[in-house]
Amino acid sequence: MSNLSRRVLNSTIFVIAVSILFTPVASEKGSNFLQDIFRFYGENDTLSYENLKNMLDLLGTRRPSHVVEGENQFVHSKCLSAAEILSQYGLGNYSQVSAEHLESICPALLNHAVLPECPRTVPVTIQAIDYHVWGYGVLAVTIINLSSLLGLALIPFTKKPYFPKVLTYFIGLAIGTLFSNAVLQLIPEALGFDPKADNYVLKAIGIFGGFYLLFFTEKVLKMVLKTEFEHGHSHFSPGEQSRVNSLQNGDIGGKGEVIAVTSFSNIGADPPASVNSDPTIEQEVHVSRGTCHWLRGERISNIKTVAWMISLSDALHNFIDGLAIGASFTVSVLTGFSTSIAIVCEEFPHELGDFVILLNAGMSIPQAVFFNLLSAMSCYIGLVLGILVGSTFAPNVIFALAGGMFLYIALGDMFPEMNSILSEQERTTRNSVIFFLIQNAGLLTGFSIILLITMFAGDINLG
Known part of the structure; x- marks a missing residue:
């Protein structure tokens, strides 16, 4: 018989014996045993609060090793302390427990005796935020904002001529880091998985593998078909082929109407001539330059609506980025750096495209810088809120929100832009192969960075 079972048996026998002492038949015969109990635990045939507490400790019902955080697991009974037992029966901490009182509280003592592993409920305290979390978080957000100005x-x-290749690599890097950070860290964290205990990393690699396999197969097939077309194996008649070429060049209905799309593919293009063609506008620009040193350029009323839409959406985007960074740093420093790396890789090409849109919408360079920095401040607000929420409550909701956002940006925003650059630059098969290899290099580099951080996060301590 184990020590625990022996103590349970002894405690039960003790309490049952105390109960028998108060039965009408055995009250007189058991008075001597009752006197021994009071003599051993109390003074002058009474038990004080401290005496009752010592008796509960001796019964082995208050073990500090058995601690359950949160609410008590028992439904029909509570694990009461000595003070709570006295309060339940209308007795204060300074009351003297007589024989009659002991008879009434005997069921509570029996409850403690038969539940030797009675859990002790402890309040859920707010975890102290380490100063490393604040320091690394502010540093990461600052680097992200500076990368956007880059x-x-x-x-x-x-x-x-080499810039499209550089931009293609950074877009591929952004897609790889965003996608892998979502499937390797953010979404598993939202679901409560641990990379060491749950062994989900291989399954997450399979998700990226399915995405990459389809991407690789599609690109290879397109290049093979394009090669056949260049050698004269076209499935279109000459008239149909000229029609296809006109559509690819932007002609709608043969009328020469061109759809102008502002995206990464427009980077480097000159602003529309109509912006500065009107002498009245030029005069207004000259007048406005004397109002504010940092807002020199176009009047606010003359800036196109698309510029304000970009600024507002960028502020919301940066706020959610800050939430994700703050919540990630509360989990671990490496998790925070992993999320920050993904956001940095995404911010560079994303903000480059935003700058071009703002300039084409009529903003001057100082105006574009000012409003970009203004929207970047929301990232600091999100960081503070993310750290506070992540330290006080479970940050799973933030991780789920950020994971979904990262997947959308990678697959719904960055991926089409990467394909758009490729379609504009693939003049020859050799050029297509070069851009395809650059895309692969960016994707695999981003995925490898996040994978290494995920696999070795538990073995590296940065404070």
Whole structure:
């Protein structure tokens, strides 16, 4: 018989014996045993609060090792302390427990005796936030905001012949980091999985593998079919082929109407001539330059609506990024850096495209920088809220929201832009192969970075 079972048996026999002492038949015969109990635990035939507490401790019912956080597991009974037992029966902590009182509280003692592993409910306390979380979080957000300004510095290089290749690599890197961060870290964290205990990493790699296999197969087939077409194996008649070419060049209905789409493919293009063609507008621009040093350029009323839509959506985007970064750093420093790396890789090409849209919408460079920095401030607000929520409550909802957002940005936003650049640059089969290899390099680099962080996150300590 184990020590635990022996103590349970002894405690039960003790309490049952105390109960028998108060039966009408045995009350007189058991008075001597009752006197021994009071003599052993109490003084002057009474039990004080401290005496009752010591008796409960001796019964072995209050073990600190058996702690259950949150609510008590028992439905029909509560694990009461000595003070709570006295309060249940209308007795205060300073009351003296007589023989009659002991008879009335005997069921509570029996409850403690037959439940030796009675859990002790502890309040859920707010976890102290480590200063590393705040320091690394602010550093990560600052680097992300500076990387967005880097896009503005690279605008003069957008007309260089090598720039589409550089941009393609960064877009592929952004897709790889965003997609892998969502499936390897954010979504598993939202579902409560642990990479070491639940062994979900291989399954998550399979998700990326399915995506990459379809991407690779589609691109190879398109290049093979394009090669056959260049060698004269076209399935269109000459008239139909000219029609296809006109549609690819933007002609609608043969009337020469062109759809102008502002995207990454427009980077490096000159702003519309109509922006500065009107002398009245030029005069208004000259007048407005004397109002504010940082807002020199077009009047606010003359800036197109698309610029304000971009600024507002960018502020909301940055706020959610800050939430994800803050919640990630509360889990671990490496999880926070993993999320930050994915956001940095995405911000560079994304903000580069936003700058071009803002400039084409009529903003001057100082205006574009000012409103970009203004929208970037929301990332700090999201960071603070993410750290507080992640430290006080479970950050699973934030991880789920960020995971869905990362998947949409990677597959619904960045991926079509990468294909758009490829379609504009694939003049020859050799050029198509080069861009295809650059896309693969970006995707696999981003995936490898997040995979390594996920696999070795538990073995690296950064504070």
